[in-house]
Each structure stands twice: as structure tokens, then as C-alpha cells.
Amino acid sequence: MTTKKFMMVNRKAPYGTIYAWEALEVVLIAAAFEQDVSLAFLDDGVYQLKKGQQTKGIEIKGFEKTWGALEDYDVTQLYVARESLEERGLSAEDLTVPVEVLSRADIGKLMEEQDVLLSF
Amino acid sequence: MKFSILVNEGPYTHQASDTAYQFAKAVLAKGHEIFRIFYYHDGVNNATRLTTPPQDDRNIVARWSKLAEEHKLDMVVCVAAAQRRGIVDEGEMKRNGKDATNLAPGFRISGLGQLIEAGIQSDRLVVFGD
Secondary structure, three states: OOOOEEEEEEOOOOOOOOHHHHHHHHHHHHHHOOOEEEEEEOHHHHHHHEOOOOOHHHOOOOOHHHHHHHHHHOOOEEEEEHHHHHHOOOOHHHEOOOOEEEOHHHHHHHHHOOOEEEEO | OEEEEEEOOOOOOOOHHHHHHHHHHHHHHOOOEEEEEEEOHHHHHHHEOOOOOOOOOOOHHHHHHHHHHHHOOOEEEEHHHHHHHOOOOHHHHHHOOOOOOOEOOOEEEEOOHHHHHHHHHOOEEEEEOO
16 A cells, blocks of 8 residues: 555644544544544644643543554654743643654655645 | 545534535546545535535535536545444445434445545545634
8 A cells, every 4th residue: 555644633622522532533544544644733722732731621532642652553742832832831841652753844844845744 | 646635524513525526626627536525524414415504505416416427426424424423324334223314315334444535546636624
């Protein structure tokens, strides 16, 4: 099968809308199709990776643990926008998995290299 | 050029579905090919034949069905997203013990793999969302 470079762009907070969760389902399927999958986290999307998510009170299934499982699917390219973290008072230490923190401009360059960009 | 289209929003609330439709028509008018149109998130609500907009408004669902018929388009609704939102065909009705179906003509329900395949097979996958 042809392998293409897929980048999933996550821009929204994890539980206010379903985009983050359903985007994660796309990531897992793309990995199952053995595509070259990377993820970019921009704007409120950086909150998806925040450590210590507790969703019991809102009765929505939490998915923080799924990020740690991505490695088993060979999904290891996680890029987080530095400016988005800083604007929200966050740093890489606040995130649940190791990521590469890049400037928005550098993430833009990575986007140019992709075959398929899916924005959620 | 070979295009695929991803529709991530439902009809009427967001313009995304209208824009996707206009884009699809423009692509075909220019003589390009549409490999697949995939409906995800609330986009699956574009596929319910039970929608009844006011007579003086556009019928978004019927419009998609007509386009599919005219151009033999492959319009695929994500099964997991459809199950969450109550979009049901004959197979899903039986599988999940439901008492009705509502999938509009021209649509079919299948898995997310169809979206990834569309990305692989097409020159461009264009996303319409919020």
C-alpha cells in the first residue's frame, strides 16, 4: 500500500466538543493503515495533552491515557506549538507524553511537507 | 485532478456543508474527478432522509443525494460517528436492534478506513469544518 504523510491538526480543547476524541479515532485508523502519521497541537488543542485530566464529574469518557498508547501504534511524532503553550501558562512538563515543542512557524513548515492535512 | 472531500459539520447550523457542496459542484464542473466524499463528526447528519427544511429553503440532504445520482459519487458516512448520532441503514438497524432506518439515497455507511484510503488515493483531500 502507498504510504503518505498524514498530519492531524488538533486545535480544540479535549471535552467541550467531540472533535478531539473523534480525531484520535482517525489517528488510530491511519496508523493501522501503516501511514506516516504525525500530530500537531495548536491553540486550545494543547489542552488535550495536559496531565491530570479528570472527567468523572462531567460524565464524559476521558482519553488522557490513550496518548501514552500511541507509541504502540508507531505514532511518535507529536508537535506542540510553543506560543500556544505559553499563551496558556503551560510548558512541556505539564503534558502527559513527551512531545517536540516547536514554534508556529516551524509547524507551518512541517505542514508544507505533508501529503494529507486533517484539521480538527 | 482527483479530489476527495471531508465534511465535518452537519447541515444548517454550519455553512461547512453548503461550502463543501458548492466546492464539489465546482470540482465536477471543471472536469475533475471526485474519488469520495466522507462525512464525519456531525457531518453524518447530512445523510438523514428525515430532514424537512421549510419549502423556501435549500434541502441540503436531497441536494447531496441528487449530486451523487448525477455524478455516480461515492458518499460515505462514518459508521462510528453515525451510530452515535442515529444515522441508520438496513445493516445497522439489524445489527443494533433498531426499529427504523433513515439513510438518504446515495449515501453508504462504512468505516474510517475509507477516509484514510481517500487520503491515499486522491491528489487532494479537502476538509470542510468549523
